[in-house]
Amino acid sequence: MTSSAVHPTQARPAPPARPSWPDATGHFGVFGGRFVPEALIAALDELTEAYEAMRVDPAFIAEFAALQRDYTGRPSPVTEVPRFAEHAGGARVLLKREDLNHTGSHKINNVLGQALLTRRIGKKRVIAETGAGQHGVATATAAALMGLSCTVYMGEEDTRRQALNVARMRLLGAEVVPVTTGSRTLKDAINEAFRDWVTNVEETNYVFGTVAGPHPFPAMVRDFQRVIGDEARAQVLEREGRLPDAVLACVGGGSNAIGIFTAFVPDDGVRLVGLEAGGDGVETGRHAATITGGAPGVLHGARSYLLQDDNGQTIESHSISAGLDYPGVGPEHSFLHDIGRAEYHPVTDAEAMEAFALLCRTEGIIPAIESAHALAGTLRLGRELGPDALLLVNLSGRGDKDVETASRWFGLGDRDEVDPGPGMDTDQQPTEGAVTSGDAVPGHEAGESA
Amino acid sequence: MSLLAERIAAARAEGRAALIAYLPVGYPDVDTSIEAMVAAIEGGADALEVGVPYSDPGMEGPVIQEAMDVAVRAGVGLRHVLPAVRAVAAAGGVPVVMSYWNPIERYGVDRFADDLAAAGGAGAITPDLIPDEAGAWIAASDRTGLDRVFLVAPSSTDARLAATVAASRGFVYAASTMGVTGTRTTVSTAAGELVARTRTVAGDLPICVGLGVSNGDQAAEVAGFADGVIVGSAYVREMLDGRGAEGVRALSAELADGVRRAGVRA
Numbered sequence: 001m002t003s004s005a006v007h008p009t010q011a012r013p014a015p016p017a018r019p020s021w022p023d024a025t026g027h028f029g030v031f032g033g034r035f036v037p038e039a040l041i042a043a044l045d046e047l048t049e050a051y052e053a054m055r056v057d058p059a060f061i062a063e064f065a066a067l068q069r070d071y072t073g074r075p076s077p078v079t080e081v082p083r084f085a086e087h088a089g090g091a092r093v094l095l096k097r098e099d100l101n102h103t104g105s106h107k108i109n110n111v112l113g114q115a116l117l118t119r120r121i122g123k124k125r126v127i128a129e130t131g132a133g134q135h136g137v138a139t140a141t142a143a144a145l146m147g148l149s150c151t152v153y154m155g156e157e158d159t160r161r162q163a164l165n166v167a168r169m170r171l172l173g174a175e176v177v178p179v180t181t182g183s184r185t186l187k188d189a190i191n192e193a194f195r196d197w198v199t200n201v202e203e204t205n206y207v208f209g210t211v212a213g214p215h216p217f218p219a220m221v222r223d224f225q226r227v228i229g230d231e232a233r234a235q236v237l238e239r240e241g242r243l244p245d246a247v248l249a250c251v252g253g254g255s256n257a258i259g260i261f262t263a264f265v266p267d268d269g270v271r272l273v274g275l276e277a278g279g280d281g282v283e284t285g286r287h288a289a290t291i292t293g294g295a296p297g298v299l300h301g302a303r304s305y306l307l308q309d310d311n312g313q314t315i316e317s318h319s320i321s322a323g324l325d326y327p328g329v330g331p332e333h334s335f336l337h338d339i340g341r342a343e344y345h346p347v348t349d350a351e352a353m354e355a356f357a358l359l360c361r362t363e364g365i366i367p368a369i370e371s372a373h374a375l376a377g378t379l380r381l382g383r384e385l386g387p388d389a390l391l392l393v394n395l396s397g398r399g400d401k402d403v404e405t406a407s408r409w410f411g412l413g414d415r416d417e418v419d420p421g422p423g424m425d426t427d428q429q430p431t432e433g434a435v436t437s438g439d440a441v442p443g444h445e446a447g448e449s450a
Numbered sequence: 451m452s453l454l455a456e457r458i459a460a461a462r463a464e465g466r467a468a469l470i471a472y473l474p475v476g477y478p479d480v481d482t483s484i485e486a487m488v489a490a491i492e493g494g495a496d497a498l499e500v501g502v503p504y505s506d507p508g509m510e511g512p513v514i515q516e517a518m519d520v521a522v523r524a525g526v527g528l529r530h531v532l533p534a535v536r537a538v539a540a541a542g543g544v545p546v547v548m549s550y551w552n553p554i555e556r557y558g559v560d561r562f563a564d565d566l567a568a569a570g571g572a573g574a575i576t577p578d579l580i581p582d583e584a585g586a587w588i589a590a591s592d593r594t595g596l597d598r599v600f601l602v603a604p605s606s607t608d609a610r611l612a613a614t615v616a617a618s619r620g621f622v623y624a625a626s627t628m629g630v631t632g633t634r635t636t637v638s639t640a641a642g643e644l645v646a647r648t649r650t651v652a653g654d655l656p657i658c659v660g661l662g663v664s665n666g667d668q669a670a671e672v673a674g675f676a677d678g679v680i681v682g683s684a685y686v687r688e689m690l691d692g693r694g695a696e697g698v699r700a701l702s703a704e705l706a707d708g709v710r711r712a713g714v715r716a
């Protein structure tokens with residue numbers, strides 16, 4: 001790549017227009033809005049107003065751009081992965097490398113914006129929810145950087161499968177609160193964070209981790225994440241002289257997907273493909289494929305698709321990926337789905353782990369298991385579209401946090417009779433020779449018992 | 451006139467505030483919860499908020515969460531609320547449904563309104579539905595004559611107080627503190643201020659205060675400035691601790707005594 005590495009702010013095209021949605025009250029068609037207790041409306045109004053003023057303030061724009069460049073390491077590169085692509089019907093595959101950001105995922109893009117907003121409204125404490133721990137780590141990082149105190153809510157179940165990130169957050173000075181209510185995963189962490197916020201709203205800002213939640217979060221988080229697609233669109237045009245045929249991303253709450261989709265929404269010829277966590281398979285009921293397997297309703301402050309039963313109770317989701325293990329989805333995705341601009345497909349745990357292993361061994365890149373869902377969708381779409389296709393994939397994060405889950409899935413490491421339990425695997429390296437250097441993917445030997 | 455406003459006016463005519471109890475249907479099971487609701491009315495409550503169990507009750511503290519969790523896991527939902535509504539009405543209380551929005555939306559807003567009106571329910575309190583998002587519910591409650599109770603909070607601006615009061619019927623629910631449900635040892639000073647601010651725009655609409663009231667003395671204090679006193683977690687605590695319908699009945703008696711001690715607001 002050329003000058004963009006030297007003068008990223010200059011090389012970046014003028015910010016493309018914001019989509020015409022949401023409306024002034026946060027509605028994406030019938031989706032979005034604010035379904036929260038009245039007590040939170042004042043804080044949401046304050047955030048909306050402060051954000052609208054901040055986002056056009058030249059001082060903010062300059063400070064945000066400098067942080068992205070000097071702290072996050074933006075722009076992130078685009079990497080072509082030909083050995084991986086051999087398994088994708090010969091289509092050409094480009095990865096947008098959000099895994100190379102400081103803290104290891106796209107989550108930092110959003111958090112730096114919201115941390116600057118927190119400072120602007122004069123609050124000294126931030127709270128956050130986290131599933132995989134990536135948003136929690138990013139928030140703890142920004143809090144350390146800006147001198148804010150930080151509390152992160154994390155489902156107890158997730159503190160176990162993402163023990164590395166719990167340790168990272170604590171090292172960064174954040175308090176991590178394991179949540180023991182409900183399904184003990186991301187959805188319950190969000191409930192607890194809202195309860196904290198309504199109680200301590202005077203001095204506390206809620207740094208929300210994805211494009212879900214009440215207005216203004218879906219629009220604001222999108223604006224902070226769209227840098228992914230703005231950069232990638234220019235990078236692909238520069239190196240290929242054409243747009244990709246499809247842009248693919250995994251969808252939990254949907255922030256990395258919206259981040260890479262937004263710049264391409266006006267490009268009618270570009271397919272936008274979201275990959276949802278299919279868990280054991282949508283037909284088994286044990287999944288987190290919200291748009292594929294859910295129905296419109298209200299959860300966590302917005303109307304959107306969600307997994308729910310006949311009583312309107314949220315159904316617990318299941319995925320090997322903590323970051324995708326969420327029964328809701330951001331309202332803009334529901335909207336893009338209903339107007340037919342984006343398509344959403346499920347990827348099972350097994351398919352994701354196969355793609356995970358393939359990228360490790362063909363390209364030397366260990367992806368986050370979340371991102372591996374997008375890679376699995378890429379293998380499928382490449383085989384469908386064939387060798388002329390150009391596919392752009394958001395590699396939303398790196399897989400360091402997932403080595404324990406992956407080792408267990410593939411049956412690597414010591415096979416103790418006794419489950420070593422959380423955090424006990426750090427000295428257990430994968431057995432030498434257990435993984436060949438070829439492209440063969442080991443079979444699924446031991447599934448996650450989540 | 452609305453069933454709730456009528457009952458609150460009747461209490462005022464007796465020189466006291468109304469007592470409104472909350473219990474979720476389905477804890478520890480549907481039948482026992484309905485017995486407890488009837489006992490709350492027999493013990494002296496004027497109205498009963500029939501709580502709909504919900505998987506993600508963002509406004510509830512640990513006590514109500516614990517009871518709801520049991521009910522949700524047992525598959526209790528909005529349809530189990532209708533027998534509770536009938537039983538409360540038969541016991542002489544005014545039943546009002548307290549529900550997060552998604553169970554109602556899933557049931558169908560119009561179907562909910564029709565079924566609730568037919569069962570003798572007064573209306574519904576919707577803690578996570580603000581008037582701005584309530585178009586379908588406002589239309590359905592107008593059509594069926596049901597009350598709709600929205601919430602105001604210490605953080606509400608004057609403009610929002612006015613809009614929320616204008617959209618409410620039956621009473622307006624003043625959430626006395628910034629926080630979630632639960633028993634508290636003192637009544638927050640914010641409660642009196644919020645009621646006073648709401649009073650300037652409320653006209654004839656009664657103002658009832660909830661969040662944190664748990665005993666007769668606190669009920670008496672709140673009854674000194676509000677038209678109704680709402681008690682939730684303290685009732686649920688009786689159930690969680692296994693005192694059941696008799697504990698609920700005794701709590702109602704204590705609270706009913708409290709709302710009478712204060713004397714009617716000038």
Ligand SMILES: Cc1ncc(COP(=O)(O)O)c(C=O)c1O
Binds near residue numbers: 105256397
């Ligand atoms: C690497 C990575 N990708 C994706 C996600 C899912 O979130 P979203 O759908 O908001 O991008 C997470 C969440 O933790 C993540 O850590």
